[in-house]
Amino acid sequence: MNAHIKGAKDPKGFDNIVKEIFAPIYPVISQQIIEKTSLVEGKCLDAGCGTGALGRAFAKKTKMQITFFDKSPEMLKLSKQYVNDENLSNRSSFLFGDIHDIPCENESFDLVISRGSTPFWDDWSKAYDEIFRILKIGGQAYIGGGFGNKNLRNQIRKKMEEKEPNWRNSFKDRLEEKKETLPKIIKDLKPTYFEIIDNESGFWLYMKK
Numbered sequence: 102m103n104a105h106i107k108g109a110k111d112p113k114g115f116d117n118i119v120k121e122i123f124a125p126i127y128p129v130i131s132q133q134i135i136e137k138t139s140l141v142e143g144k145c146l147d148a149g150c151g152t153g154a155l156g157r158a159f160a161k162k163t164k165m166q167i168t169f170f171d172k173s174p175e176m177l178k179l180s181k182q183y184v185n186d187e188n189l190s191n192r193s194s195f196l197f198g199d200i201h202d203i204p205c206e207n208e209s210f211d212l213v214i215s216r217g218s219t220p221f222w223d224d225w226s227k228a229y230d231e232i233f234r235i236l237k238i239g240g241q242a243y244i245g246g247g248f249g250n251k252n253l254r255n256q257i258r259k260k261m262e263e264k265e266p267n268w269r270n271s272f273k274d275r276l277e278e279k280k281e282t283l284p285k286i287i288k289d290l291k292p293t294y295f296e297i298i299d300n301e302s303g304f305w306l307y308m309k310k
Contacts, residue, residue: 112175127158129249143211149218153180170196201227213242233290236310247303
């Protein structure tokens with residue numbers, strides 16, 4: 102994958118891709134999260150938020166306090182700019198750090214969401230352990246990747262392949278390998294409930310502590 106697509110190496114290029122191609126998926130995914138979790142109030146962490154597209158879409162549909170969390174200062178800067186532009190500052194905060202060592206106290210959040218960051222996590226066991234740790238008792242997580250529905254998936258894949266024919270190959274094999282380990286990782290955390298969603302909406306983990 103070229104640097105302009107892998108956002109950590111080129112935040113502005115990544116931002117352009119999100120705005121020009123991926124933008125329609127975030128309202129759809131945020132609505133799916135609401136339907137799955139029934140959460141519209143409380144504290145939410147957008148983990149690996151990038152430019153904050155999912156967290157911002159979710160904030161517009163709920164009354165939740167959103168913490169935008171990323172290990173890239175440049176991404177957080179862009180996220181903050183958009184939050185200000187969209188008048189979401191009063192319900193937003195920004196946190197720099199790594200998913201493998203989240204700088205938050207135990208049981209801090211009602212909800213953790215993330216879209217598209219998991220292929221870049223080095224250790225899924227540590228990452229999900231941290232996510233579980235910061236969830237409140239009864240808290241929920243909706244984490245993974247996808248495009249919301251089949252039509253959006255086909256539309257975006259076509260546009261992305263025009264820009265970069267091999268855009269998915271750099272992380273596809275790595276992700277497939279990790280997918281197989283996910284059920285055991287989550288079972289070891291002993292959540293009250295979890296399920297793996299693998300359908301036209303994408304590949305997602307839904308978990309309740």
